[in-house]
Amino acid sequence: MVSEQPSRASHILLLVAVALVGLNLRPFITSIGPLAADIHAGTGLDLKGISLLTLVPMFLMGVLAFAGPFLQSRIGARRSTIASLAVLVVGSSLRLFSTHGWQLVGTAALLGLGVAIIQAVFPGIIKKQFPGHVGLVMGLYSATLMGGGALGAQVAPLVAAASDWHLGLAWLAIPAVLALVLALYSLPHHAGARQSSAGTMALLGRPRVWLLMACFGLVNGGYSTVVAWLSPFYSEQGWTAAASGSLLAIMALCQALAALIMPMLVRGRDLRPGLWLTLALQAVGFAALAFSPESAPVLWVAVLGAGLGGCFSLSMIVALDHLPDPNEAGALSALMQGGGFLITALPPWIVAVLHETTGSFVAGWLLHLACTVVVAVLYWRVTPASYATAMKPSTLHLHNKAIAKE
Numbered sequence: 001m002v003s004e005q006p007s008r009a010s011h012i013l014l015l016v017a018v019a020l021v022g023l024n025l026r027p028f029i030t031s032i033g034p035l036a037a038d039i040h041a042g043t044g045l046d047l048k049g050i051s052l053l054t055l056v057p058m059f060l061m062g063v064l065a066f067a068g069p070f071l072q073s074r075i076g077a078r079r080s081t082i083a084s085l086a087v088l089v090v091g092s093s094l095r096l097f098s099t100h101g102w103q104l105v106g107t108a109a110l111l112g113l114g115v116a117i118i119q120a121v122f123p124g125i126i127k128k129q130f131p132g133h134v135g136l137v138m139g140l141y142s143a144t145l146m147g148g149g150a151l152g153a154q155v156a157p158l159v160a161a162a163s164d165w166h167l168g169l170a171w172l173a174i175p176a177v178l179a180l181v182l183a184l185y186s187l188p189h190h191a192g193a194r195q196s197s198a199g200t201m202a203l204l205g206r207p208r209v210w211l212l213m214a215c216f217g218l219v220n221g222g223y224s225t226v227v228a229w230l231s232p233f234y235s236e237q238g239w240t241a242a243a244s245g246s247l248l249a250i251m252a253l254c255q256a257l258a259a260l261i262m263p264m265l266v267r268g269r270d271l272r273p274g275l276w277l278t279l280a281l282q283a284v285g286f287a288a289l290a291f292s293p294e295s296a297p298v299l300w301v302a303v304l305g306a307g308l309g310g311c312f313s314l315s316m317i318v319a320l321d322h323l324p325d326p327n328e329a330g331a332l333s334a335l336m337q338g339g340g341f342l343i344t345a346l347p348p349w350i351v352a353v354l355h356e357t358t359g360s361f362v363a364g365w366l367l368h369l370a371c372t373v374v375v376a377v378l379y380w381r382v383t384p385a386s387y388a389t390a391m392k393p394s395t396l397h398l399h400n401k402a403i404a405k406e
Contacts, residue, residue, distance in 0.1 A: 010186070010188075011129075011130075013182075013185070013186040014129060014186045014187070014188075015137070015140065016182065016186070017179070017182045017183055017186040017187060018122075018126065018137060018140060018141050018144070019140055019141070019144040020144070020175070020178060020179040020182055021081070021085070021118060021122065021141075021144075021179050021183060022140070022141045022142070022143070022144035022145040022147075022148065023144045023145070023147060023148040023151065023175060023179070024085070024088055024115075024148060024172070024175055024176050024179050025115050025118065025119065025145050025148060026145055026146065026148045026149035026152065026227075026252075027148045027149060027151050027152025027153075027155075027156075027172050027175075028057070028088075028091070028092060028108075028111045028115075028152065028169070028172055029053075029054055029057065029149070029152070029224075029227050029228075030148075030149040030150070030152040030153040030156075030227045030248060030252060031152035031153065031155075031156035031168065031169055031172070032050065032053045032054065032169075032227075032228065033153065033227055033228055033229065033230060033231035033232060033244070033245070033248055034153055034156055034157040034231045034241050034242070034244055034245030034248060035156055035157060035160055035165045035168055035169070035241065036050050036231065036232050036235075037232075037235065037241060038160060038164075038165035038168075038241070039053075039104070039165060042099070042165060042166075043098075043099070043100060043101040043104055044101060045101040045104070047232075047352040047355060047356065048349060048352045048353070048356075049101055049105075050228075050352075051228055051348040051349045051351075051352045052105050052108070052349070053104060053105060053108045053228075054108075054224050054227065054228045054345075054348045055224075055345045055346070055348055055349050056105055056108045056109050056112055056345075057108050057109065057111055057112025057115065057116075058112065058224055058341050058344045058345035058348075059112070059341070059342065059345035060109060060112035060113050060116045061112055061115060061116040061119060061337065061338075061341035061344075061345075062116075062337070062338050062339065062340065062341030062342030062343075062344070062345060063116070063338070063342065064113065064116035064117060064120065064338075065116060065119060065120045065334045065335070065337040065338030065339075065341060066120075066334070066335065066338040067117075067120065071117060071120065071121060076189075077121040077122070077124060077125050077187075078125075078183075078187045078188070078189060080117050080118075080120075080121050081117075081118055081121060081122065081125070081183055081187060082180065082183050082184060082187070083117075084113075084114040084115070084117040084118045085114065085118070085176060085179050085180040085183055086114075086180055087110060087111075087113055087114035087117075088111060088114040088115070088172075088173075088176040088179075088180075089173050089176045089177055089180060090110065091107050091110035091111040091113075091114060092107075092111065092169070092170055092171075092172040092173035092176055093170060093173045094106075094107045094110070094170075095107045095166060095169040095170040096166050096167065096169075096170035097166070098166065116341075119334075119337055120334040120337065120338070121330070121334070122141070123138070123141075123316060123319075123320060123329075123330050123333040123334070124326060124327065124329070124330020124331070124333070124334075125187070125330075126138060126141060127320055127326040127329050127330055128326040128327075128330075129188070131326065134317065134320055134321075135263040135264075135317050136263065136264070138263065138313060138316050138317050138320065139259060139260045139261075139262070139263040139264065139313050140260060142256075142259035142260070142309065142312050142313035142316060143256040143257065143259040143260035143309070143313070144256065145256075145259070145312075146252055146253075146255035146256035146258075146259050146305075146308075146309045146312070147252065147253065147255075147256035148175075149227065149252035149255065149256075150248075150249045150250075150251075150252030150253040150255070150256060151175075151249075151252075152172065152252075153227075153231075153245050153246075153248035153249040153251075153252055154245060154246060154248075154249035155171070156168040156169065156171075156245065157241045157242045157245040158242065159171050160241075161242065202393065203328075203331060203332055203335055203391075204335065206390060206391060207390070208322070208382075208386075208390035208391065209332065209335055209336065209339075210339070211378055211381065211382070212315070212318070212319055212322075212332075212336045212340075212382075213335070213336050213338070213339030213340050213343070214339075214340075214343070214375075214378060215315060215340075215375045215378050215379060215382075216315050216319075216336050216337065216339075216340030216343075216344075217339060217340035217341065217342065217343025217344050218343060218371040218374060218375050219279075219282070219308065219311050219312070219315065219371070219372075219375055220308075220312065220340060220341065220343075220344040221343055221344045221346065221347035221368065221371065222282060222286070222308060222347070222368040222371060222372070223255075223308050223312070223344070224344050224345070224347055224348050225347045225348050225351050225364060225368060226248075226251065226304065226308070227248065227252075228348040228351070229348065229351055229352075229355075229361055229364065230244070230247065230248050230251065230301065231244035231245055231247070231248050232244075232361075233289070233293070233361045234247055234293070234297065236361075237293065237294060247297060247298070247301055248301075250298060250301055250302060250305070251301040251302065251304060251305035251308075252305060253305070254301070254302045254303075254304075254305030254306045254309065255305040255306070255308050255309030255312070256309060257306070257309070258278070258305070258306040258307070258308075258309035258310035258313075259309035259310060259312055259313040260313075261310075262274055262278065262309075262310035262313055262314055263313055263314065263317055266314065269321065269384040270383065270384050271314050271317060271318055271321075272379055272380070272382060272383070274310065274314050275311060275314050275315070275318075275376075275379050275382075276376055276379065277310070278306070278307045278308075278309075278310035278311035278314065279307065279311060279372045279375055279376045279379075280307070280372075280376075281303050281304065281306050281307030281310070282304060282307035282308060282311065282368070282372045283307075283369055283372045283373070284300075284303050284304075284307075285300050285301065285303045285304025285305075285307060286304065286365045286366070286368045286369040286372065287365075287369055288300035288303070288304075289304070289361075289365040290362045290365040290366050290369065315336075316333065318382060319332050319333045319336045320332075320333055321384070321387065322387045322390065322391050323387075323391055332391075347364075347367070347368070350364070350367070351363075351364030351367070354367070
């Protein structure tokens with residue numbers, strides 16, 4: 001009995017690390033919207049320029065997710081995660097001294113780099129360390145990821161009001177330091193699931209991988225647009241920065257709760273009913289923002305947040321469920337996020353262009369309403385019975401593998 005205690009304690013510490021790491025992956029993005037007016041005044045960035053503070057890190061999350069398997073095989077998931085957390089500390093700290101728009105975009109790129117690597121390797125760690133509780137731990141990870149978004153949206157304008165917008169962005173170095181210290185002590189040295197980059201790239205030959213990328217990207221494109229433009233949207237309705245930031249925080253908090261609860265509510269291996277429910281919630285939220293934003297704003301953003309958060313955690317679990325091996329499942333998750341975040345990076349900029357063209361954010365909300373319908377149709381094919389067939393190696397891949405062995 002005594003020998004079990006260290007293992008139980010280490011698992012609890014690792015769970016805390018999972019939560020704290022997740023908490024650091026979104027606040028540097030959600031803190032931008034409530035401070036958009038201050039950032040514009042301080043740097044001269046217009047709407048399209050401010051959209052780069054979301055587009056650039058999201059783009060890097062996409063590109064560098066493809067490097068996840070390479071990093072796991074050459075560096076290891078533990079060292080990759082620790083190094084990336086150190087990058088988050090540096091990137092957030094540099095925002096204290098960013099006085100020009102290009103400098104702020106540069107810090108966004110640095111922060112996106114750190115987050116991209118963590119997102120690429122961390123699901124594999126979870127699958128490896130918690131094989132019997134993947135859904136619950138992924139729910140915790142997703143919930144704290146969204147909760148971090150709420151933290152950034154709520155605290156940034158408060159800190160900025162007490163000092164200035166630089167500190168409103170730079171204070172995020174503090175939770176990053178805490179996560180770095182905890183990761184150093186809690187992540188096991190064998191946490192890195194090692195997967196050959198050749199085997200990972202072979203996954204790109206499966207149509208199911210591209211379908212998962214498209215679904216993940218279109219849904220999270222709605223998230224990136226909301227965190228970029230929800231606060232400015234309500235500022236145009238006469239709301240203060242603190243009030244619109246609180247609204248974004250409510251949205252992110254509901255995301256976190258749904259990300260944690262939804263995997264517990266959806267029973268069985270077929271997660272499509274839960275996915276369709278979350279997509280319906282998103283559709284209601286985007287339609288309300290387009291046609292009746294002032295009638296019940298707290299309700300609309302709560303519904304939208306629940307839809308986005310629940311869909312995020314369920315889509316991550318769907319990817320991990322496709323393959324039983326933790327190494328391969330982690331690689332699939334990295335690829336899904338890679339292609340997905342390349343899609344996710346574009347909507348904030350597209351919505352900024354639509355705003356310049358139409359003078360309103362309504363067209364952007366309608367764009368994402370249409371995306372929820374597209375994703376609902378695509379997910380129709382993602383049945384558990386199809387997982388094995390969809391991920392079966394192609395004949396050409398098996399032939400090339402045999403030649404390599406010879």
